[in-house]
Amino acid sequence: MNLCERFIQDYHQSKMFLPGLSLPWLTAERENALESLCTQGLPDIRDENWKYTKIKQLEQKDYCSAKRLDTPPGVELLADLLSNKALDKRLFPGEHRLVFINGHYIEDLSSVNLNQEGMVLHSFAQALQDHEELLSSTLGSIAGYEEQPFAALNTSMMSDGVFLLAQQNTRVNTPIHCLFISTATEQAVVSYPRLLLVLEDNAVITLVEHYLDITRLARNTGQTLANGNLTNSVTEIRLGPHARMNHYKLQYDSFDSSHISAMYVEQQRASAFTSHSYSLGAALARHDIQIRLDGRQAECILNGAYLVGGRQHVDYHTQIDHVAPGCSSQQIYKGVIQGRARAVFNGKVIIHPQTQQSAAKQLNKNLLLGKKAEVDSKPELQIYADDVKCSHGATVGQLDELALFYLQSRGICKKDAESWLVFGFVSEVLNRIDNPDMREFVLLPVLAHLNQLVGGDVKRLQEIMPAQKGTISCQ
């Protein structure tokens, strides 16, 4: 049996346990998605969108979908950490927190402030009960699964996740933190988180999608169980007129896990979407980001950085459709590739016919450090209107020898100099985070991971970072 067939079999075995069993529309949706998956099959390298990304390593694993356990592994550890107030602020920003372990919502560890006016925030399963009507009309209307086999798989198997509705003029000042913890069990498991975020007119929200290997939180416990899990997530976002959203994604899964995610955003008139995406962990990480600028003056900004080493493989596929005139999009993705790692970037901007006055910018820069490392970059522009300003750029290069020499001549050892320069390279993206708390939240794991990739004295770096005057080491 190949992987696709195993997934299909898994669906048939577990469909009785999926939430929303009593809802016919949901069952129909699941079946449709499954059928689509059957006809599409899983992608291989003959597929243009998967040309550089082999999913062979998934093929070799024997996955089962994660069962809901009474005491999920890692729950105590997490509870410990959460009660540690000093850590808490750094690692878990915001007052709304939803915690998932292997894809299942853990109510005890989550804290959702239900008193927030104008906002509905629920776990997916809960939302199916309380807001069925809204879900039935929006779920799957933003994310398509045509030519997206993994989105189809997620749709058929989605079991838990986040539902957020921000009503008109709602402003939520603190970030909503969705923490997806992956823990080792006897068998490698697949989790299918599904996020549905709807912002009505003028709503303003910040949301964090945080994928984390639990053992990273607790290095000192010595607990290093291998974790070959697969996360297959889908995020759907709809921004109403003038709505604004800051979306953070920090992927720091364990190095032998796989992460395949897709995010679909639909933007109406004058809405603004900003994404900050950081991919650090996972042996195989794939991020599909599809944005539809549906209303005039909509604006989207995508910032991203990927830092990989060892035999890691990271793949960013972005697609921005300018469907309405007068919209603008900006993308900057930077990558550091060490060891035998491989990074893939494919950015597609499509300016549809008649969408005059569109502006699109795209930039992909890669720092190739490893002798056996590889970068495949493909920035694409498809333009069907004439009154546009579009540009894209892509570079692959190394650290500047002169800059290295300069630092060394000032008595800084080579390792440190290298790591500083690499950090400087990544900073361009980090500095685009304007919320200082969030910058710090991202900075910690980025520095820790950089230290692992490049070496060098990160502590010293922290000292020279103005935002880094805290007391806690990132280790």
Add this chain to the structure above:
Amino acid sequence: MAKQSQELERLVSGEYPHGFVTELETDSLPPGLNEGVIRQISAKKNEPEFMLQWRLQAYRHWLTLDVPKWSKVYYPPINYDDIIYYSAPRSNDSGPKSLDDIAPEILQTYEKLGIPLHERAQLAGVAVDAVFDSVSVATTFKEQLAKVGVIFCSFSEAVQNHPELVKQYLGSVVPYTDNYYAALNAAVFSDGSFCYVPKDTRCPMELSTYFRINSLNTGQFERTLIIVEDNSYVSYLEGCTAPMRDEHQLHAAVVELIAHHHAEIKYATVQNWYPGDKEGKGGIYNFVTKRGLCRGNHAKISWTQVETGSAITWKYPSVILQGDNSSGEFYSVALTNNYQQADTGTKMTHIGRNTTSTIISKGISAGHGSNAYRGLVYVGPNASNARNYSQCDSLLLGEYCSAHTFPYLEVKHPSAKIEHEATTSKISDEQLFYCLQRGITAEDAVSMIINGFCKQIFRKLPMEFAVEAQALMEVSLEGCTG
């Protein structure tokens, strides 16, 4: 200025000036493609056995292939059995011995096209090999070239006179397994140009080939093979035209360049096949495979192309940088107007050490034209210190045109420095306004700005061609301003 605009008007009113048909008897095979046709072509050309076998292998391989679908061009499927694969102007015997033997109609045709086939050629200092429909009709200056050891002749002659060279190099850069159209070409190609420059020789004049499709329903499949030995240099020009017809005609050519140690090849194309009329009716399908191999160290290959013709252009002149310190260049202007489609670009394959490549591509889309740049820069795992710079700019004229960019960068060596940048925009209103307020008409201003946009590429062309290319741009863009 006044003189220039008169000139422009003359050019503009001329529309496609090369659209005439020359009436002359031809010797053609019936339409259709099968092994018999290939055997007949081979027999007509009196080819040695190895050529026939090669053609048959290519044909059998072609049968197993599917039409490539990945490019951004759209056209109804081609019925390969409707095409005449061999059409030659009827000659009295085996072929023209001197210019006097060539049918006067053909000479007139080339005169109309402005090719200096006769003594005028001497003034221009260009040696021409002219290919009419499927066969080469004349090669000028052969003797003078022979004096320095340069072989410049039609492909058929090369097969007869230099079979060892043909056998050694044919298909070594573009094997018949390369792609669908290369396989088709390998099976049925009828003629083309052949050029061999021996060691330590600087080819004393510009070499040039002129291609013309004349007969109805013929496909033109020519093959060019250029071999430049150590420390030698050649500059080569290629031009093409075809009559105006409502049917689409297929042109599937293959060009192979081989540069040995310290050799340099400059290959320039001004492609002006009939682009079809305003409604997109007719025109040539130009599906061409061009590739150069920098086989030796310090070899250099440079492609320059001006693509204004053809209903569809599908063409990726590439360079394989195999020798250490070798370099490849690609300069291109592609213009699409009315319903023309172009999917063009290059592949730079860095294999040797310290290799460099430069890509400058300028696309201009007007009317309903669609223009795509598709390029690959590949840096292999042993290609240390590879360097590439790519720049693709697109200019949009009119709200229905489209411009696309598909650059692929594949880098497997950490010392590589690769840069790619692309911009797309229309002519800025400020620029236009500036010209207008200086009393320049809108038409002139646009033509001026476009010339400036393309200057970088035109500068790479030999003088006469640069003038022609500039004129071509103006003709092709007629009526798209306003």
